[in-house]
Amino acid sequence: MNRLSSFRNSFAANGIDGALIGSASNRRYLSGFSGSAGWLVISPSRACLAVDFRYVEQARQQSPGFEILHIKGDVGAWLPGLVTGMDIGRLGVESDHLSLTTYQSVCRAAKASVVEFQVIPIKSPAEPLRAVKDADELALVTRACAMADSAIAHVVPSIEAGMSEKQLAWQIESRIRQEGSEPLPFEIIVASGPNSAMPHAIPTDKVIAEGEPIIIDMGARCGGYCCDMTRTYIIGRGDERFNSVYNTVLGAQASAITLIREGMSAGAADGLVRGMIDKAGYGDCFGHGLGHGIGLDAHEGPRLGPTSDDILVEDMVFTIEPGVYLPGWGGVRIEDTVTMAGGKVLALTGAGKASRLNGGKTL
Amino acid sequence: MNRLSSFRNSFAANGIDGALIGSASNRRYLSGFSGSAGWLVISPSRACLAVDFRYVEQARQQSPGFEILHIKGDVGAWLPGLVTGMDIGRLGVESDHLSLTTYQSVCRAAKASVVEFQVIPIKSPAEPLRAVKDADELALVTRACAMADSAIAHVVPSIEAGMSEKQLAWQIESRIRQEGSEPLPFEIIVASGPNSAMPHAIPTDKVIAEGEPIIIDMGARCGGYCCDMTRTYIIGRGDERFNSVYNTVLGAQASAITLIREGMSAGAADGLVRGMIDKAGYGDCFGHGLGHGIGLDAHEGPRLGPTSDDILVEDMVFTIEPGVYLPGWGGVRIEDTVTMAGGKVLALTGAGKASRLNGGKTL
Numbered sequence: 001m002n003r004l005s006s007f008r009n010s011f012a013a014n015g016i017d018g019a020l021i022g023s024a025s026n027r028r029y030l031s032g033f034s035g036s037a038g039w040l041v042i043s044p045s046r047a048c049l050a051v052d053f054r055y056v057e058q059a060r061q062q063s064p065g066f067e068i069l070h071i072k073g074d075v076g077a078w079l080p081g082l083v084t085g086m087d088i089g090r091l092g093v094e095s096d097h098l099s100l101t102t103y104q105s106v107c108r109a110a111k112a113s114v115v116e117f118q119v120i121p122i123k124s125p126a127e128p129l130r131a132v133k134d135a136d137e138l139a140l141v142t143r144a145c146a147m148a149d150s151a152i153a154h155v156v157p158s159i160e161a162g163m164s165e166k167q168l169a170w171q172i173e174s175r176i177r178q179e180g181s182e183p184l185p186f187e188i189i190v191a192s193g194p195n196s197a198m199p200h201a202i203p204t205d206k207v208i209a210e211g212e213p214i215i216i217d218m219g220a221r222c223g224g225y226c227c228d229m230t231r232t233y234i235i236g237r238g239d240e241r242f243n244s245v246y247n248t249v250l251g252a253q254a255s256a257i258t259l260i261r262e263g264m265s266a267g268a269a270d271g272l273v274r275g276m277i278d279k280a281g282y283g284d285c286f287g288h289g290l291g292h293g294i295g296l297d298a299h300e301g302p303r304l305g306p307t308s309d310d311i312l313v314e315d316m317v318f319t320i321e322p323g324v325y326l327p328g329w330g331g332v333r334i335e336d337t338v339t340m341a342g343g344k345v346l347a348l349t350g351a352g353k354a355s356r357l358n359g360g361k362t363l
Numbered sequence: 364m365n366r367l368s369s370f371r372n373s374f375a376a377n378g379i380d381g382a383l384i385g386s387a388s389n390r391r392y393l394s395g396f397s398g399s400a401g402w403l404v405i406s407p408s409r410a411c412l413a414v415d416f417r418y419v420e421q422a423r424q425q426s427p428g429f430e431i432l433h434i435k436g437d438v439g440a441w442l443p444g445l446v447t448g449m450d451i452g453r454l455g456v457e458s459d460h461l462s463l464t465t466y467q468s469v470c471r472a473a474k475a476s477v478v479e480f481q482v483i484p485i486k487s488p489a490e491p492l493r494a495v496k497d498a499d500e501l502a503l504v505t506r507a508c509a510m511a512d513s514a515i516a517h518v519v520p521s522i523e524a525g526m527s528e529k530q531l532a533w534q535i536e537s538r539i540r541q542e543g544s545e546p547l548p549f550e551i552i553v554a555s556g557p558n559s560a561m562p563h564a565i566p567t568d569k570v571i572a573e574g575e576p577i578i579i580d581m582g583a584r585c586g587g588y589c590c591d592m593t594r595t596y597i598i599g600r601g602d603e604r605f606n607s608v609y610n611t612v613l614g615a616q617a618s619a620i621t622l623i624r625e626g627m628s629a630g631a632a633d634g635l636v637r638g639m640i641d642k643a644g645y646g647d648c649f650g651h652g653l654g655h656g657i658g659l660d661a662h663e664g665p666r667l668g669p670t671s672d673d674i675l676v677e678d679m680v681f682t683i684e685p686g687v688y689l690p691g692w693g694g695v696r697i698e699d700t701v702t703m704a705g706g707k708v709l710a711l712t713g714a715g716k717a718s719r720l721n722g723g724k725t726l
Contacts, residue, residue: 035563053650054562057690073670095463100456100484103463121463173546174537183536187546199417200398287416307436327420 003030003129004065008044010125011092018043018088019125020079020106023097025296026126028224031063039075040066043086050078076105080113088117095121131293131301132315138339140225141295141317145337145348147179147220148229152351159357161210161235165190165203168216176220185226185298189217196232196330199288199323210236213246213330219298226298228319229349230335235357245324245332246355248280252322253334256290260320262343266290266308273322274306282324285331291319294337316340317348366393366492367428371407373488374455381406381451382488383442383469386460388659389489391587394426402438403429406449413441439468443476451480458484494656494664495678501702503588504658504680508700508711510542510583511592515714522720524573524598528553531579532566539583548589548661552580559595559693562651562686573599576609576693582661589661591682592712593698598720608687608695609718611643615685616697619653623683625706629653629671636685637669645687648694654682657700679703680711 007030011017021027021040028034030042031049035058038051049066051059059068071078083091093106103121110119133141155172169190176184191201193212201215208214217230232249234242252273260269270290277286289305294317302310302318312318321335336347370393374380384390384403391397393405394412398421401414412429414422422431434441446454456469466484473482496504518535532553539547554564556575564578571577580593595612597605615636623632633653640649652668657680665673665681675681684698699710 034565057561058564093463095467098463100458100461100463100466104458170540174540177533177537183550184546198420201421202397 002134004042004047006129007042007125011044014092014120014122014125016090016092016120016122018083018086018090019092019122021094021124021126022102023094023124025130025300026094026097026124028296029126029130031066033059033063033066034224035059039071041079041082041086041088043088046086048082048086050082074105075102076109076112079106080109080117083110083117084113084115090118090120092120092122092125094124096123127301130295131310132313133295133317133339134315137225137295138315138317140223141227141337141339142348144181144220144222144225144227145229145350147176147181147222148218148227148349149351150179151175151220152216152218152229152231156233156357159208159214159233159235161208163208164205165192165195165208166205168208169203172216172218176218179220181220181222182224183221185219185221185228189215189230191215191331193330194328196332197325197327199325199331199333208235211239213238213242213332215331215333217333217335224296226294226296227337227349228294228298228321228335229337229351230321230333231351231353232332232334232355233357234355238355241326241329242332244280245282245326248277248282249322249324249332249334250353252276253320253336256320256322257336257338257345257347260312260345262312262314262340264312266302266304266310266312267306269312270304270306270308273320277322277324285324285326286322287325288323291321291335293318312340314340314343320345365497367405367410369492370405370488374407377455377483377485377488379453379455379483379485381446381449381453382455382485384457384487384489385465386457386487388493388663389457389460389487391659392489392493394429396422396426396429397587398422402434404442404445404449404451406451409449411445411449413445437468438465439472439475442469443472443480446473446480447476447478453481453483455483455485455488457487459486490664493658494673495676496658496680496702497678500588500658501678501680503586504590504700504702505711507544507583507585507588507590508592508713510539510544510585511581511590511712512714513542514538514583515579515581515592515594519596519720522571522577522596522598524571526571527568528555528558528566528571529568531571535579535581539581542583544583544585545587546584548582548584548591552578552593554578554694556693557691559695560688560690562688562694562696571598574602576605576695578694578696580696580698587659589657589659590700590712591657591661591684591698592700592714593684593696594714594716595695595697595718596720597718601718604689604692605695607643608645608689611640611645612685612687612695612697613716615639616683616699619683619685620699620701620708620710623675623708625675625677625703627675629665629667629673629675630669632675633667633669633671636683640685640687648687648689649685650688651686654684654698656681675703677703677706683708
């Protein structure tokens with residue numbers, strides 16, 4: 001119940017005496033319930049998990065610390081009675097996750113309630129908590145990282161010219177699953193040649209050729225926790241451009257791991273890497289942020305981008321993933337999932353970063 | 364541009380002269396763009412797709428009929444200029460999909476705009492359009508259904524006592540992917556014995572035993588379009604209870620396919636099946652709706668449940684999936700993806716419905 005206590009400690013600062021949680025990952029973090037639908041209602045003294053028929057059994061099994069309520073229909077049908085029974089006068093709702101329709105339903109229900117209550121939109125207090133991992137969470141992320149490492153080490157020797165992006169993506173995915181991963185946190189990216197200039201490319205039937213960049217961006221999931229890793233390869237020798245871009249990105253990523261320290265702002269961390277890429281002449285070609293927090297969601301806090309004020313602290317888990325993209329030619333991205341440990345960055349993914357493949361062997 | 368014309372035809376009834384679309388499936392349906400982030404802004408004469416750096420290339424490739432805008436930052440930074448430039452005075456926003464935070468940003472941007480515009484929350488006009496499939500969409504769903512049928516036919520003979528739910532789920536998933544499916548629309552359910560009493564169970568390490576129900580609920584995806592199919596099996600002979608429950612569900616599902624007709628309300632269709640299950644004495648054990656529309660989303664309109672007013676019309680695609688669940692013992696669910704064709708229900712999934720497996724052979 002440690003998470004729940006920390007969550008409740010945020011009530012005063014938010015001016016609330018209860019909260020409604022509907023977002024899947026915040027719900028799971030606080031209650032352990034992994035179903036796709038349900039609501040938490042939390043007061044200083046009670047914690048309820050309201051689910052429909054499909055999830056009553058599962059909720060009982062996964063959330064023994066919660067009162068399980070079997071609900072029917074819209075939030076307006078059951079929320080007022082529950083909030084009143086729990087003696088909540090000011091109910092916090094998650095403004096980043098509640099749809100406008102549901103927010104309006106909650107407000108109508110609050111007004112129509114026999115004992116009226118106030119609805120207070122807030123940033124969910126669960127999210128700053130989730131950004132800093134506890135030992136159980138770190139263990140799960142670490143296992144997910146080991147699965148990704150093992151899968152890529154297994155598949156890389158079989159990469160050869162003539163395979164399609166889709167074929168390679170499926171080889172990687174099936175290997176990650178055989179390593180024990182739950183369904184993957186996101187669709188694997190295998191992007192070759194010009195496709196690799198698209199940071200979020202989807203694998204196509206395009207055949208992989210010698211001498212072009214091949215970006216592989218993959219994740220694994222263990223106990224709900226995700227990892228995220230990207231490597232860029234080339235079959236045969238890269239031309240001058242490839243080598244220049246690859247070395248720029250590799251150097252920037254390695255420097256980031258060495259130089260980012262506890263207490264640094266995520267914006268400063270991003271700026272540090274952006275400065276290096278800029279100096280190498282590719283400043284306009286690194287269009288996304290340096291990275292993102294990762295955990296129950298593949299993307300969560302902290303946010304590592306130019307305008308981020310998030311401070312990087314001990315036990316956060318995030319990605320470091322600089323990239324350089326040249327439309328028409330291709331791109332290079334190198335990414336690790338890392339944690340802040342003992343004030344420094346510790347990489348949790350560790351697959352080799354040699355880019356060159358040749359006849360199936362990394363040179 | 365047919366979809367876009369139909370979409371624009373809804374403007375007058377909604378009192379708008381432009382719309383902002385941020386939900387992934389509505390965006391894809393209208394523009395073809397399959398990325399995970401981006402906004403459509405549509406006026407009577409212009410159609411814009413606004414994406415960040417990661418998706419500029421992909422948007423150009425997938426959405427040739429749209430003006431592609433490269434945006435940076437929050438919706439407040441770029442929306443006012445665009446809306447003003449497009450001469451939109453009343454901008455519809457999707458109230459079911461917009462978070463409260465984003466809605467508030469849009470409203471602030473509208474007020475601060477040099478040329479002020481109104482923000483009108485509406486039910487997205489894309490969704491009633493999506494519920495009725497065109498020929499291209501029907502072809503994709505049909506292919507997804509064929510993949511699911513082929514995969515289950517391949518895997519069923521290998522089901523035996525002693526396998527874990529997770530092992531079986533992975534066998535099915537890897538086979539569906541080998542059949543050509545894109546990443547699956549939802550996590551496969553393999554639930555045996557008491558686990559099968561949870562309609563949305565996640566596969567566990569529980570070993571499958573003889574004489575207990577085994578529910579398999581699986582989907583495939585082709586060109587973005589999903590299918591959804593459930594079968595229930597048993598190894599060896601079922602006891603009296605299994606046979607009674609199985610025959611009830613099988614009869615109800617078959618009757619639904621025969622009796623549901625074009626023009627019927629989805630609520631009436633649900634009631635028809637619910638009545639049959641009630642008559643067999645299991646009325647309290649069928650706690651979910653009869654089915655749901657399916658397409659780009661695994662769950663979309665129409666909604667087939669007791670309170671649904673949706674009318675079932677030609678070329679809709681939806682599921683018919685009655686189930687009976689007895690906590691502590693288990694459950695039975697049988698589901699097909701179907702379409703309304705020539706006024707009647709046509710099942711698009713067609714895997715056999717014999718429940719009994721024995722030493723790997725369906726009896």
